[in-house]
Amino acid sequence: MAKIPLEIINTSELFIGSQWRQPASSSTVEVMSPHSGKLIARLPEATIADAQLAVDAAAGVWDEGGWADLAPSNRAEFAQRWLDALRAKFEALSAANAGQTGMPLTLAEAMTDSGLVLVEDALALATTIEFVEHRETATGAVEIHREAIGPTLVIGTYNGPVSGLGMSVVPALLMGNPVILKLPPENYLVGAVIAAAAHEAGFPEGVLSIFAADADVSKYLVAHERLSAVHFTGGTKIGAEVASVAASRIARVTLELGGKTAAIVADDVDLDEVLPVLVGGAVSNQGQMCIASSRILVSSERHDELVARLVESFKALKIGDPLDPKTEYGPLAAERVRDRSLAFIERAIAEGATLEYGGDVPEGLTEGIYLRPALLTGVKNSMEIAQEEVFGPVYSVIRYDDIEDAIRIANDSKYGLYGTIFTNDPQVASLVSSKVRVGQFSIGGRFPSLAAPYGGMKQSGYGRVGGLEGMLEMSNIKVILPAAEAGAAV
Structure with a gap:
């Protein structure tokens, strides 16, 4: 079997606010092959200024209610188009992941396939959620509403960029949250392919930003007051720092951290x-x-x-x-x-x-x-x-x-x-x-089920991604108390 060629996508723009945009600076990054040590591509560097544009875009669409106010079925239509575009780019996704991170192609293909299955699963799970539930309680009737949290930051890890779409990004979108997906520098190539598929899906302006960047951009975003939730996947030490910074502004945090199996x-x-x-x-x-x-x-x-x-x-x-x-x-x-x-x-x-x-x-x-x-x-x-x-x-x-x-x-x-x-x-x-x-x-050594609620205990993190529990973690609960009937006790 012959080697799979790498496809380099968009060497001049960044995907911010659902659109390809010129980067804030002319600085570039060199993507090197971990196999040969040779240059693969020069790509635009995402800076703090670009991250601020992504925040502004997400905050704008949140303040206007343009995404959260859509019917869940309408949000699902955009996610389904994204899934279809990702499937059409299966080979490019797998090759980009392998070519830059060093993951063997057969494993990269398996990871891409499982990631797309997780996106499909999230779409199916979203149809089972009662966004408005009527419930009788000991103190009377209530309405329980599941609502979006707000602009959400997803910080992914280089070993599972496509899996993260199904475990965190798409569930967040389906629950009504604008999303900024910040990938690590080892995902420049695959991140561009993921972004190209998102562009084809035609998300409304401001809803979705996808870019790879260094740790300084992550730190800036984690501390940003306009981001309501942070989903972090990575090492335990950095996860503790993320939790500490987010706690200072009472942002919702989910941590999927290290392990020692x-x-x-x-x-x-x-x-x-x-x-x-x-x-x-x-x-x-x-x-x-x-x-x-x-x-x-x-x-x-x-x-x-x-x-x-x-x-x-x-x-x-x-x-x-x-x-x-x-x-x-x-x-x-x-x-x-x-x-x-x-x-x-x-x-x-x-x-x-x-x-x-x-x-x-x-x-x-x-x-x-x-x-x-x-x-x-x-x-x-x-x-x-x-x-x-x-x-x-x-x-x-x-x-x-x-x-x-x-x-x-x-x-x-x-x-x-x-x-x-x-x-x-x-x-x-x-x-x-x-x-x-x-x-x-x-x-018997079975690979973890990422379609079930996935996460750890102790210093492996808290909260869950994947499955129904992971989906619900992307939402807030509001209880509405209907007007009391005349003569009812209060």
Whole structure:
């Protein structure tokens, strides 16, 4: 199969207020290939001045009521046209995601497909919502209205730009909120494709802005008094800063933050069956996934066997150009990710861990941002490498004594996003899934359900995206008290 070509869309304008506009400055950014290190494109840089234009556009349409006052079915028509345009750009979306972030094309295609399914699901869920509900309460009849919150900022993460559309952006729009989607610098290419599809959908002026930018723009937007809600996906440290700034102006906040997934391998499983799923859950997108199985828990009896099999599996990965459909493992999204991963490995070894495999640059791929998956043994759960999210290809194998000990280790973490167990025993599966404190738990390594309410516990965040609960989180509740009947008690 041949490499998929990259399509560069709109190299001179930014999508602000539902329109392509000239940027506020002439400054540009260089988009580099993480595979070759070569220049892909020069694109306009979104600055704070451009962010202010996006806020002005969203605030304007909010103040006029032009979007929130539309019937839900009318808002859905625009979202449906956007979905249709995104589907028509499936290949361009996937290639742009792979070409700039290093995500292998087959995974990028799967992520694009699942993201579009989530948009479709949001459209279906919106038809089930009672925007006005009549209810009898202990103190009389009331009307419960679900209304828009106001201009909403969605800050996405580079590993799931299309998924974020279905989990946050489209639900916010369907509930009547103007939206500013601010993507990270690693999403310049895919962001432009997403924006081009939104332009084809013909959203009313002011309703939707989409652009990638650096952290200074994010900070400016999070602090902006005209933005009523912030949906942030990213690291826990930055998420805490977002929450703190938003709290100072009592803005609504939803946080989908980091994770430190414990993948528990029980003694009763066949490793031939488990390994493909276990390895996939670890190295998918080179470990740049909040749900990556970065802590692999195994009994002392099977420890050596599992480590040997993991090394074999890591060695067998086809590493290379993310735009080659045969590639299983690509480059990292940015130099800082590799630098951070290498620093974690160095400190883990200094604490007493052993590097069993990887942690180096593959031969022949020195021009890109490559790092072989690193497998560490001799890791204690108290070590930094077991406690902090790397968001890179560094994996710890941790011994447990029995299943109760495995549960203890899994819960000995400030994170609580996702967990999994591999077992053939339904009773063990039920016990562990009920005891591990995470937002989603999988039996058998299934990828999280993003169409169900998705989010974490503890320092993995609060609030939910996806599913009906995520949709309702994009709304305010107003209670209207009808006039009391003559003679009624008050």
